[in-house]
Amino acid sequence: MKRKRWVAASLCFGALLIGLQFSPAVDRFVEHAREKNDAEWAADGKRTLSSLLSVRAWSDEEGERRARMLERIKAEAAKRNIPAVDAQIDRVWKAIPGYNGLEVDVEKSLELAERQSFPETPPLVFREVPPQVDLDQLGPNPIYKGNPAKPMAALMINVAWGDEYLPRMLDVLRKEKVHATFFFDGMWLKKNIPTARKIMEEGHEVSNHAYSHRDMSKLSRTQAAAEISKTETMLKQELGAQNRLFAPPSGDYNQMTVDVAHQMNLRTILWTIDTLDWKKPEPSSIVHKIATRIEPGSLILMHPTSSSSAALPGIIRAIRNKGLSLGTVSEVISPARVPKVESAGQ
Numbered sequence: 001m002k003r004k005r006w007v008a009a010s011l012c013f014g015a016l017l018i019g020l021q022f023s024p025a026v027d028r029f030v031e032h033a034r035e036k037n038d039a040e041w042a043a044d045g046k047r048t049l050s051s052l053l054s055v056r057a058w059s060d061e062e063g064e065r066r067a068r069m070l071e072r073i074k075a076e077a078a079k080r081n082i083p084a085v086d087a088q089i090d091r092v093w094k095a096i097p098g099y100n101g102l103e104v105d106v107e108k109s110l111e112l113a114e115r116q117s118f119p120e121t122p123p124l125v126f127r128e129v130p131p132q133v134d135l136d137q138l139g140p141n142p143i144y145k146g147n148p149a150k151p152m153a154a155l156m157i158n159v160a161w162g163d164e165y166l167p168r169m170l171d172v173l174r175k176e177k178v179h180a181t182f183f184f185d186g187m188w189l190k191k192n193i194p195t196a197r198k199i200m201e202e203g204h205e206v207s208n209h210a211y212s213h214r215d216m217s218k219l220s221r222t223q224a225a226a227e228i229s230k231t232e233t234m235l236k237q238e239l240g241a242q243n244r245l246f247a248p249p250s251g252d253y254n255q256m257t258v259d260v261a262h263q264m265n266l267r268t269i270l271w272t273i274d275t276l277d278w279k280k281p282e283p284s285s286i287v288h289k290i291a292t293r294i295e296p297g298s299l300i301l302m303h304p305t306s307s308s309s310a311a312l313p314g315i316i317r318a319i320r321n322k323g324l325s326l327g328t329v330s331e332v333i334s335p336a337r338v339p340k341v342e343s344a345g346q
Contacts, residue, residue: 076124086134135333160188180328182205206243216253243266248268283308290315325339
């Protein structure tokens with residue numbers, strides 16, 4: 001009798017493991033017990049059946065909760081999904097980078113909800129969706145700004161002469177936890193490798209500003225290539241930089257300039273807002289210009305001058321007060337999304 005009970009229990013357990021607890025096999029098991037006229041065996045079977053039915057009821061309830069949560073997640077996804085924005089050519093601003101979309105990952109959101117025992121508010125897991133058209137597909141075109149949907153701006157600091165104001169600017173950037181993009185003139189870089197290395201070590205992006213600050217549009221293709229390649233070689237060999245950007249001196253360029261840079265895997269970068277700091281304006285006027293003209297995706301041109309070094313704290317504050325974060329030029333023109341930031345006054 002004990003052996004029969006052991007066999008019955010083993011069979012029930014086996015049925016649980018292979019998923020037969022929800023099948024007619026359980027009923028056949030109890031019926032077999034009745035045919036054997038073994039009251040005790042049948043009683044064991046009934047108790048097992050009762051347990052299995054409880055498991056079935058629990059599983060059905062769990063399935064219903066899962067189905068309800070899935071529908072709620074799908075409903076939220078329909079409201080929250082943001083389409084990606086393709087890169088495009090603008091008549092005025094030339095190449096405009098794309099911007100990743102955002103959508104709810106329904107499968108991962110449901111998995112998270114299950115781990116949290118299906119909370120009242122469905123947890124949502126998001127993923128970025130790349131645009132169908134990116135900058136690489138637009139061919140060689142200059143870039144003046146990032147995507148207007150991206151709440152980020154960049155400080156681009158062209159360095160071609162002097163370094164007396166660089167320490168002050170670096171101090172401000174360090175204090176404010178801001179990384180800028182420094183475009184180095186090759187002749188300046190050759191004489192100031194330690195300073196350039198320090199700038200890079202502090203997390204700033206270092207890029208190419210040609211070699212001798214000549215008007216690129218007036219050069220031959222060979223001369224233009226030499227201007228860019230000489231500085232590019234120093235960036236790689238002296239600083240170990242993996243650069244992808246080129247800012248033409250004085251903003252002077254033609255399509256040949258852009259083509260030459262493109263052949264070197266460099267994007268030609270211009271600017272959205274010019275501080276005109278080389279004219280030595282009052283720092284307050286620079287801050288006012290930024291505060292009134294800043295917009296998402298702006299690239300702000302400045303130099304290591306007295307005016308810009310004094311205005312820099314106010315510039316950063318004005319940008320943040322507009323709800324924008326600050327990043328490098330590469331970060332601004334990338335399609336990656338950036339979270340919204342609180343203004344400095346909040």
